[in-house]
Amino acid sequence: MKDVLMQINEIRLHRLRMHLKQPFLTSFGTISEKEFFIIEVIDDHGTIGYGESVAFTTPWYTEETVKTVEHIMEQFLIPLVFQQSFHHPMEVAKRFHTVKGNPMAKAALETALWDLYAKRTKKPLWEMIGGIRSEVEVGVSIGIQPSIKTLLDKIDAYLQEGYRRVKLKVKPGHDIDVLKHVRQAFPTVPLMVDANSAYTLNDLHHLKKFDEFQLLMIEQPFGEREFLEHAELQTVLDTPICLDESIRCLDDVKLATKLGSGKIFNVKIGRIGGLTEAIHIHQFSKENNIPLWCGGMFESGIGRALNISLASLEQFLLPGDISASNRYWDADIIKPEITHKKGKIAVSERPGIGFHISYREMERHLVERKTFKNKNIS
Ligand SMILES: O=C(O)CCC(=O)C1=CC=C[C@@H](O)[C@@H]1C(=O)O
Ligand SMILES: [Mg+2]
Numbered sequence: 001m002k003d004v005l006m007q008i009n010e011i012r013l014h015r016l017r018m019h020l021k022q023p024f025l026t027s028f029g030t031i032s033e034k035e036f037f038i039i040e041v042i043d044d045h046g047t048i049g050y051g052e053s054v055a056f057t058t059p060w061y062t063e064e065t066v067k068t069v070e071h072i073m074e075q076f077l078i079p080l081v082f083q084q085s086f087h088h089p090m091e092v093a094k095r096f097h098t099v100k101g102n103p104m105a106k107a108a109l110e111t112a113l114w115d116l117y118a119k120r121t122k123k124p125l126w127e128m129i130g131g132i133r134s135e136v137e138v139g140v141s142i143g144i145q146p147s148i149k150t151l152l153d154k155i156d157a158y159l160q161e162g163y164r165r166v167k168l169k170v171k172p173g174h175d176i177d178v179l180k181h182v183r184q185a186f187p188t189v190p191l192m193v194d195a196n197s198a199y200t201l202n203d204l205h206h207l208k209k210f211d212e213f214q215l216l217m218i219e220q221p222f223g224e225r226e227f228l229e230h231a232e233l234q235t236v237l238d239t240p241i242c243l244d245e246s247i248r249c250l251d252d253v254k255l256a257t258k259l260g261s262g263k264i265f266n267v268k269i270g271r272i273g274g275l276t277e278a279i280h281i282h283q284f285s286k287e288n289n290i291p292l293w294c295g296g297m298f299e300s301g302i303g304r305a306l307n308i309s310l311a312s313l314e315q316f317l318l319p320g321d322i323s324a325s326n327r328y329w330d331a332d333i334i335k336p337e338i339t340h341k342k343g344k345i346a347v348s349e350r351p352g353i354g355f356h357i358s359y360r361e362m363e364r365h366l367v368e369r370k371t372f373k374n375k376n377i378s
Contacts, residue, residue, distance in 0.1 A: 004120045006113075007085035011078050011372045012040040013070070016365040018300060020328050024143035027171035027198040028060045031143075034298045035066050037073075038333070038362065041081070041112040049116025050357060052306070053108035054270035054297035061196070062224075062245060062271060064104045072105035074372070081109060082374040089113040093276035103248060103273030110274035111306050119352040124309075126347045126354075129279055131312030135344040139165035139319035140327065141194070141296065144174060148181045155186060164319040164343035165190035165216065171198040172206075179213045190319075194219035197245060201229045210239055216318065217242040217264050230261035240264050244295060248272055250280045257288060264318070268295040269306055278310055286315045296321030301334030305353035308338070312347050319343065333361045 015037055023032040039051040053073075055064040080095045092113055096106045118125040126133075140163040145151040155166055166186075168178065170193045182191065192215050199207060199221045210218055217240045222229045224245040234241050240263035243256055247265055249272055256262045265285065267278055285292050294311040297303065304322060311320045324340045325332035332338065334355040338345060348354020 003087060004117070005085050005087055006116060006120060007044040007374075007377070008041050008081050009044055009374050009377060010042040011081065011109075012042075013073065013370045013372075014038040014040070014362060014366060015066070015070070015368045016300070016333070016362060017367050018329060018365045020298065021330060024298070025145075026143060026169050027196045031056070031298065034300075035367070036300070037066070037069065037108060038300070038302055038357070039073075039108050039112045041109070041116055043116060043120070045120070047116055047119050049112040049114070049119065050302050050353060051108045051110070051112030051115065052299055052303035053104055054268070054299060054303060055104040062104070064102060068102065069105040069108060072099065072102045073109060074370075077105060077109050078372050081113070082372075082376055084376075089117050090276050093274055096273070103277075104270040107270045107272070107274040110276065111269060114275050115306075115352040122351050124347065124349055124354055125306070125352050126309035126312040129275060129309060129313065131309060131347065132314050133312040133316075133347065135346045136294075136308055136311040136316070136322065137164050137319040138322045138324075138340055138343055138345055139163055139167060139190070140323055141167040141321045142169070144169045144171070148178065151178065152181065152185050155182065155189070159186070159189060162340060162342040163323070165192065167192050167194055167219070167321065169193070170195050172203065176206075176209055179210070183213050190216055192216040192219065192242070194244070195221045197221070197223045201226075201232065204233060204236060207233060208236055211237060215239045219266060220244040220246065227255055227259050227261045230256070231259040234260050234262070242266055244268070245271070247281075249277055250284055253281050253284060253290070257290065264291050264293070266295040267292050267310065267316075268297060269310060270297055271295075275306075275310070282313050282315050291315065291317040293318035294320030294322055296323070298328055300329070301325055301332040301338055301355055302353065302357070304338050305334065305348070305355045308345055308347055309353065331361055333358050333365070
């Protein structure tokens with residue numbers, strides 16, 4: 001491969017606020033808008049790489065927030081990117097190790113560097129990271145609904161659209177009865193649930209009842225550090241446990257696998273600190289036959305495009321939470337918008353993430369813009 005040297009001259013952080021078409025209810029609260037950063041990294045050739053931060057405004061999902069991501073990028077990570085030129089984004093991912101934690105802040109910048117690198121080498125990002133699929137299968141995540149009837153109607157509509165599996169949010173008091181109705185109406189649809197840590201080990205016998213619904217998996221029933229509790233649950237549950245919030249790095253995947261805390265992992269680029277760590281997790285999962293799938297964080301088109309690239313890797317064996325742009329947004333900030341055909345999204349053959357940014361659309365949602373110039377350059 002042709003050797004490229006990248007020197008970042010400028011970084012722009014665009015803070016946007018976009019309203020979801022409909023509010024999304026989880027066991028923790030309601031999401032009706034998403035505030036996030038679009039990151040532009042510009043190198044000495046004038047090539048631009050794009051990234052997106054996925055943290056929410058409050059620390060309900062993991063501890064990071066929009067404000068902590070901004071602080072960590074500004075004070076620590078951007079100076080590390082500017083420090084010296086590099087040949088590969090993995091070099092910068094390594095530099096980021098000097099900053100503890102803060103994976104979403106790291107991923108926001110690191111993914112922009114991957115996009116830039118793929119553009120400089122004139123390759124699609126999915127190919128660059130070793131993807132093998134020309135299209136990825138997608139499912140839909142449905143928030144808690146006001147009534148069973150609304151839920152069943154929504155599921156029906158998404159299935160008509162072609163989505164390949166349905167993920168429902170559950171919490172104590174909103175689970176078995178819902179599942180009974182859904183299974184009655186859709187006996188064979190690939191179905192799973194996500195609890196976002198709403199249960200405890202005291203609910204073990206209650207959770208055993210989930211087995212009767214032939215679920216693909218139950219996602220994150222317990223707290224994020226409860227590896228032992230998840231392992232105990234998995235010994236009594238036939239339904240595979242999938243870990244989401246618990247997995248912040250490859251070591252967490254290794255720990256969960258060793259202890260038997262989960263059989264499937266949801267990979268979110270932001271939660272694990274970027275594509276470099278995702279590639280390492282993928283390698284380990286391939287060697288150990290562990291199924292993976294790509295999670296979502298209500299991303300705009302930039303984040304969605306990154307997720308499509310990730311899901312093209314071989315071990316991503318289950319449909320991801322990578323819905324089309326129109327699932328959440330009236331208008332996306334990329335062109336063309338992401339669409340699916342019968343629950344499949346084609347990867348782009350263009351270099352990098354493979355989509356153009358619509359600056360006009362971005363301006364409509366802009367809250368603040370900050371520009372950082374590399375002062376190390378004479
Ligand atoms: O982006 C999507 O379409 C799926 C989003 C989704 O289900 C989630 C995103 C973020 C937090 C949670 O509510 C949930 C999840 O835990 O996977
Ligand atoms: Mg989840």
